[in-house]
Amino acid sequence: MKQALTIAGSDSGGGAGIQADLKTMTAFGVYGASVITAITAQNTLGVQSFEAVSIDLVSKQLDSVLSDLDFAALKTGMLANSKIIKIVAEKVKEYKVNNLVVDPVMVATSGDILLAKEAITIIKDKLIPLAKIITPNLNEAKVLSGRRIDEKLSLEVLASELHKLGCEYVLVKGGHQKGDIAKDLLFDGVDFVEYTAKRVDTKDIHGTGCTLSAAIASNLALGYDIKEAIERSKRYITEAIKAGCKVGKGNNPVNHFTRVYSLE
């Protein structure tokens, strides 16, 4: 069985973070392991509180799984602070992990901050250069390229600027743009490729970013090339958003299992 690792925060509400990642990996038939970097007290209404896990325990979790399991891909989500980013970067190099997908999580859909401000330069300098692909949303792309959030910038400009940080591919997600089409843009330093889907008219998009990056990691683990991996992941996230999970009182999560096996 192909194996993938997620290094991310726990969402007690079950819709984003580690929980979304493991559900996504399972949906693709990939064995998912997890290194937990932070624990959030979170639900569909927002993030009520969070604490980062100690560096020592993050480091030990990384050694435990990386010395034993055989990961064909790895994704990072919420990394909470600069010390955690540094240890993750060190271990990725030490264990020579391929297919690193970096989802530079900074703010939850609810607007709550999930990454310390001083960690932004560290993620740019230490982790992004090791990545096969980074998957920022529009605001994260602006922050990483040192732009203001209120600046009007095209996905093309942002993707080109971010590619200079040293990753192989940049996928800027346009989920938060207006319009009928949800468009994401891939850049490899030379060519742009668009991934589009009809926008689903819903506010229930909790965990979409985590789910997309975990799907890309899963499909890389399965051996698809980057373009096929994104194509398959885009179809998966669109279906998951359409299906939705009406479980809470706020912005609900996507449905990771629109197709499940049944005992009947």
Ligand SMILES: Nc1ncnc2c1ncn2[C@@H]1O[C@H](COP(=O)(O)OP(=O)(O)OP(=O)(O)O)[C@@H](O)[C@H]1O
């Ligand atoms: N309403 C929608 N309909 C269809 N696709 C969507 C919709 N909203 C987001 N997407 C898609 O979902 C994926 C995740 O994008 P998004 O911009 O929401 O990520 P994100 O902001 O990192 O997510 P999160 O809010 O979980 O942090 C992208 O492929 C995006 O195009």
Ligand SMILES: Cc1ncc(CO)c(N)n1
């Ligand atoms: C733990 C966690 N990671 C990532 C996100 C981004 O959606 C979130 N809301 N919670």
